[in-house]
Ligand code: AMP
């Protein structure tokens with residue numbers, strides 16, 4: 106290849122890759138496959154190596170990170186980066202609205218338009234683009250002087266380095282926020298835990314730490330994202346803007362990622378109700394919000410209002426209650442679960458987190474306690490998100506005063522007093538008849554996604570076990586009305602309802618039955634995989650580790666657990682008894698449903714290209730989306746699924762295999 110040819114091809118590839126980055130990250134609508142993208146990227150990397158004279162700091166290849174720095178240069182901001190005034194209550198926001206009108210000399214019943222935007226909990230960054238190319242990215246610093254973090258910001262995948270449009274503005278001064286998605290934050294902390302590195306307290310700290318890395322290759326590994334929200338200055342451009350909402354639209358037209366939660370609100374009341382709407386959605390969003398921002402939409406009003414030394418008079422941040430707090434660990438207790446495993450639980454000095462008083466947090470395993478170095482008496486960061494169990498994120502070690510005590514797993518089960526044995530990373534009660542284990546197994550067995558026996562409350566289960574009426578789950582099917590009515594707080598009506606529910610539960614699906622057995626590591630999804638692969642109990646009982654490992658989505662831990670479950674005589678006896686009481690399986694594929702109007706997302710590698718399935722689903726009236734949300738109907742999982750799987754599990758989305766999708770289409 107001649108130099109001329111190389112130059113031409115390099116330029117071509119850069120342009121294409123910039124465009125495909127934009128399709129993928131900004132529009133969330135890729136038009137080529139990952140493999141095609143990778144091939145172009147590889148070709149470009151090779152050419153750039155061979156022809157270093159065509160170096161370009163904004164080449165798409167810099168997304169993996171360039172050479173490390175010794176320190177960050179200072180950058181003086183052309184326009185100061187101000188902070189925002191805060192408000193927490195509706196009254197404060199109404200008062201802000203009144204103040205704005207007073208200042209502008211408008212009557213109190215005038216309606217002001219506000220651009221209402223999520224307040225992202227990340228790190229704000231100033232970006233300068235000259236002739237469509239990113240030239241400087243800097244942190245806010247003290248508002249007047251920040252640090253030059255351009256080479257790190259260049260690694261952020263969804264940020265365009267070269268604008269994907271003809272005739273870009275000559276000069277652009279922008280502001281946005283660098284963020285870490287919650288999943289990515291978790292992944293990074295898990296990795297740091299393994300490597301014995303200090304943990305980040307929250308995504309914001311992690312994002313800030315990632316931007317301030319001297320080695321951009323490290324930053325690149327963090328999968329940061331960026332969202333833009335201000336055009337601070339624009340020169341040499343054909344289009345005029347006179348409102349914040351127009352600025353946001355223009356940012357999008359220029360190829361920048363903006364939030365899809367921005368909303369133009371007509372008046373302060375609309376803004377307040379939008380805040381409530383966003384607050385309710387908060388936990389389902391992939392990243393953290395700490396509130397909303399109200400910005401007076403009209404630029405002429407903004408100009409009249411001006412700034413104080415600290416913040417603009419035309420904007421206010423309306424904060425959500427925090428989801429994190431620090432508190433003290435008073436004690437660590439041990440909880441015995443369904444599989445007999447002892448889980449340490451931190452008993453906390455009660456603390457209000459986002460309106461909910463939290464007094465306990467699971468510490469998961471002894472390993473985790475050791476790695477996080479958690480001691481009784483420690484001050485810790487505790488986090489709560491929606492209905493997720495509160496979690497101890499990290500210890501504030503600076504606050505240790507010598508009174509902290511190490512926690513030790515008990516030698517004997519706190520429920521039945523049997524010896525506790527170590528089992529891999531876990532500690533468990535050695536008594537297979539431990540009453541707590543049985544109670545938890547029953548709770549699981551009757552739960553909605555398992556045998557779905559309605560009305561079986563914890564109090565009833567406790568009594569049935571304590572009185573020795575139910576000795577294993579199959580005994581549930583021996584219960585009669587009189588026995589139930591002899592229990593505390595069970596009247597005739599309830600007893601009758603329970604009997605009906607028990608009897609109705611006998612017709613189930615193979616997958617639900619497998620799930621109900623409560624085999625360790627076999628959740629709802631794995632149960633489906635097992636049902637699909639083995640078809641009936643006889644096959645499943647005989648399943649070998651090798652056969653199990655052949656299933657996508659089944660690893661060592663699951664395979665071992667399944668084999669060991671079916672090798673225990675007691676379990677086999679229970680299953681036989683269950684079948685003898687009339688439990689039978691209905692063919693799930695007979696209950697085919699139409700997919701018209703249902704939404705689908707794919708993750709992992711499927712047996713055919715995604716395009717194929719996409720067309721198939723659309724042909725049947727389904728809708729294919731790119732990202733998981735609470736409203737999604739189905740996530741179709743292939744080999745090596747990505748983070749979408751976890752997201753879908755958390756959001757309670759139906760998770761199906763490729764085969765299940767095909768079965769649905771046949772109907
Ligand atoms: P504070 O740090 O509480 O003074 O709030 C000001 C900061 O909010 C800014 O520096 C930005 O980093 C951040 N911020 C997050 N989202 C937005 C947004 N949509 N508009 C303006 N600022 C935002």
Ligand code: ZN
Pocket residue numbers: 441518519520521522523534535536539540541
């Ligand atoms: Zn026990």
